[in-house]
Amino acid sequence: MTAAAGTVQGSAPGRTGGTVARVVRRNAWTFGLAALLLVLFLVTRAIKPTYGAAELRSLAIGALPIAFAAVGQAIVVISGGIDLSIGSLLALTNVTAAALMAGGSEESAVPVVLFVLFLGLFLGAVNGLLVVASRVPDIIVTLALSFVWAGAALLVLKSPGGGTAQWLKGLIDGTIGSEWIPEALVLLVVSVALVWLPLRRSRLGLSMYAVGSDRLAAFRSGVAVAPTKVAAYAVTGLFAAMGGLSLSMSTGIGTPVPGPYTLLSVAAIVLGGVSLVGGRGGLLGPILAVFVLALIRADLTFLNVDPNFTTVVQGVIMVVVVMVGAFATLRRRTA
Amino acid sequence: MSNTLQGNGWREEMICSAKAEALASGQVSRMVIAHRNTDAAGQLSDIRDLIAAGVDAIIVNPVSPDAVTPALAEAVEAGITVVAVDMGVNEPNAYLMSNDQEEYGYLGAKWLFEQMGGQGNVVYQRGIAGAQADTDRHAGFQRALAENPGIEVVAEQATNWDPATAVQQINEFLASGQQVDGVWTSGVDSPIVSAFKTAGREYVPIVGADNSEFVNQLVNEEGLVGAAVTNPAAVGGAGVQLALRVLNGEPPSEKQVLLTPEVWDNQTPEGRQKLEAAVDPSIDPLWPLNITIPDWTTYTKEQLLACKGPGE
Numbered sequence: 001m002t003a004a005a006g007t008v009q010g011s012a013p014g015r016t017g018g019t020v021a022r023v024v025r026r027n028a029w030t031f032g033l034a035a036l037l038l039v040l041f042l043v044t045r046a047i048k049p050t051y052g053a054a055e056l057r058s059l060a061i062g063a064l065p066i067a068f069a070a071v072g073q074a075i076v077v078i079s080g081g082i083d084l085s086i087g088s089l090l091a092l093t094n095v096t097a098a099a100l101m102a103g104g105s106e107e108s109a110v111p112v113v114l115f116v117l118f119l120g121l122f123l124g125a126v127n128g129l130l131v132v133a134s135r136v137p138d139i140i141v142t143l144a145l146s147f148v149w150a151g152a153a154l155l156v157l158k159s160p161g162g163g164t165a166q167w168l169k170g171l172i173d174g175t176i177g178s179e180w181i182p183e184a185l186v187l188l189v190v191s192v193a194l195v196w197l198p199l200r201r202s203r204l205g206l207s208m209y210a211v212g213s214d215r216l217a218a219f220r221s222g223v224a225v226a227p228t229k230v231a232a233y234a235v236t237g238l239f240a241a242m243g244g245l246s247l248s249m250s251t252g253i254g255t256p257v258p259g260p261y262t263l264l265s266v267a268a269i270v271l272g273g274v275s276l277v278g279g280r281g282g283l284l285g286p287i288l289a290v291f292v293l294a295l296i297r298a299d300l301t302f303l304n305v306d307p308n309f310t311t312v313v314q315g316v317i318m319v320v321v322v323m324v325g326a327f328a329t330l331r332r333r334t335a
Numbered sequence: 336m337s338n339t340l341q342g343n344g345w346r347e348e349m350i351c352s353a354k355a356e357a358l359a360s361g362q363v364s365r366m367v368i369a370h371r372n373t374d375a376a377g378q379l380s381d382i383r384d385l386i387a388a389g390v391d392a393i394i395v396n397p398v399s400p401d402a403v404t405p406a407l408a409e410a411v412e413a414g415i416t417v418v419a420v421d422m423g424v425n426e427p428n429a430y431l432m433s434n435d436q437e438e439y440g441y442l443g444a445k446w447l448f449e450q451m452g453g454q455g456n457v458v459y460q461r462g463i464a465g466a467q468a469d470t471d472r473h474a475g476f477q478r479a480l481a482e483n484p485g486i487e488v489v490a491e492q493a494t495n496w497d498p499a500t501a502v503q504q505i506n507e508f509l510a511s512g513q514q515v516d517g518v519w520t521s522g523v524d525s526p527i528v529s530a531f532k533t534a535g536r537e538y539v540p541i542v543g544a545d546n547s548e549f550v551n552q553l554v555n556e557e558g559l560v561g562a563a564v565t566n567p568a569a570v571g572g573a574g575v576q577l578a579l580r581v582l583n584g585e586p587p588s589e590k591q592v593l594l595t596p597e598v599w600d601n602q603t604p605e606g607r608q609k610l611e612a613a614v615d616p617s618i619d620p621l622w623p624l625n626i627t628i629p630d631w632t633t634y635t636k637e638q639l640l641a642c643k644g645p646g647e
Contacts, residue, residue, distance in 0.1 A: 058386070061380065062376070062377075063380075159470075247375075251399070252405070253402050257495075259377065298387070304367060304368075307368050307371060308341065311371065
């Protein structure tokens with residue numbers, strides 16, 4: 001399944017130009033997901049005619065931490081790795097922010113935010129360094145480190161607590177311009193764009209795709225493989241920190257026990273068209289996938305599906321979407 | 336209804352109790368349930384989904400007293416009646432239907448320390464760190480501890496109210512070879528008794544809740560000294576009833592309805608009598624036996640066990 005998903009022509013960088021049709025063809029998976037999301041919105045409106053701007057705002061707030069985790073996961077997977085510690089990183093950066101902001105002034109939260117972002121970058125780099133230096137598979141190193149970061153989170157705060165500056169909470173709870181544009185969504189788009197747009201076109205971004213698609217070929221073409229991997233993990237850590245901060249924004253506190261973000265992030269990138277073997281995929285797909293998954297869950301709640309059955313339904317829908325998508329792209333290629 | 340812990344007998348009975356009460360009341364047309372394993376951020380989005388679903392009342396078992404308040408405040412603002420069950424929230428307009436969790440912690444610990452003769456090592460198995468019920472029970476436990484300076488807590492563990500986690504922790508403790516003279520559990524009780532049995536260890540006094548299998552063990556297991564502190568999961572149904580009264584314009588005099596727990600021990604004749612009367616093999620092993628709450632629930636045992644809400 002995952003190998004088939006890898007045949008999707010993702011938004012590989014460095015191939016600019018071409019007609020609209022080509023752009024659509026190259027990003028078929030992403031466009032498909034966007035269409036699916038649109039259909040889901042219409043379905044939701046049909047089930048729940050009152051589903052509107054306020055609900056969209058709620059959806060965006062709820063999806064925010066998962067979206068950051070998915071973006072982070074996508075970057076490291078594109079470069080040929082995987083980060084199973086991302087959920088623990090969210091928890092650790094979340095409690096660090098909450099502990100440092102507890103009782104502090106509104107202004108003092110600014111350096112805290114910067115520090116937490118830097119912390120994420122640093123911890124991600126540690127992940128990458130250990131992967132590169134130990135030569136143990138990424139999945140094992142990051143699994144081990146997931147326990148380390150989760151333990152560290154409990155050392156920072158042994159039970160949920162701490163605080164969050166008011167302005168941070170205010171960053172995501174409203175809408176901008178139109179009532180249909182949630183602040184949480186704007187924050188997500190701006191944060192991702194600020195990091196990813198310059199990175200993607202840079203030498204480093206190209207190296208990430210190169211290392212991910214063929215490590216040896218990349219090495220032979222003069223790409224510095226090890227630094228590229230470390231950098232990819234560091235950027236993933238940065239997004240994990242954004243996810244941790246978004247948890248602070250929505251809950252107002254720090255929670256040391258990691259939430260379900262590692263698995264959700266992997267689910268989102270698979271559904272989002274990122275190849276698990278590396279080298280292919282973009283970030284828009286995973287973000288759309290997070291919203292698709294969140295909306296499906298909301299719909300199942302509205303439809304009164306037995307809650308113990310909801311997760312089963314979600315899983316089945318995911319498998320079906322990925323299979324249908326892979327099948328469709330496969331057919332087009334052979335046609 | 337919003338709940339964030341799956342696979343826990345108490346919570347499953349709470350959900351069924353709420354469904355049964357909704358059905359028995361005849362006043363509920365539809366029950367929407369958001370029930371999954373998630374964190375505070377997940378519960379926030381679940382509560383917002385419930386608001387979007389257009390409900391009149393939300394019954395919530397909160398993962399944290401503070402973290403879920405933004406969504407609860409939005410619910411109150413939307414004119415929705417909010418009832419927290421099992422543990423409190425810091426939303427002033429929310430009602431509360433719960434066991435007196437501090438008394439729960441205190442009464443069980445006090446009984447345990449008396450059984451231990453005021454001396455020795457206790458294993459202290461807590462629930463979910465940061466959940467209000469855990470915090471309140473801890474306050475009660477600490478009060479009893481302060482009254483018994485001879486007691487030492489040799490292990491304090493967060494079981495997350497998950498039987499598998501609790502058993503793993505007690506097994507690790509038993510393997511450590513440390514002396515243990517008593518165990519206080521936050522409701523994951525019968526699996527701990529079984530773990531002692533499996534490990535071939537002599538029983539030590541143990542405190543649990545009125546869960547079906549644990550009560551059965553207290554009555555039938557030879558050499559087991561223990562007490563069940565009542566903690567009815569029927570607060571789920573009682574929460575529905577409370578919400579209905581508020582919606583019907585007859586709110587309770589106090590915003591917080593606290594139930595006083597009872598201690599059923601197998602050492603006194605009165606306690607034994609209550610335990611024996613309560614034993615009921617038709618109730619799932621990890622479900623509490625106090626399946627109704629006088630004045631607050633109207634469903635029958637059959638309705639509870641059927642676990643069907645209105646329209647199902």
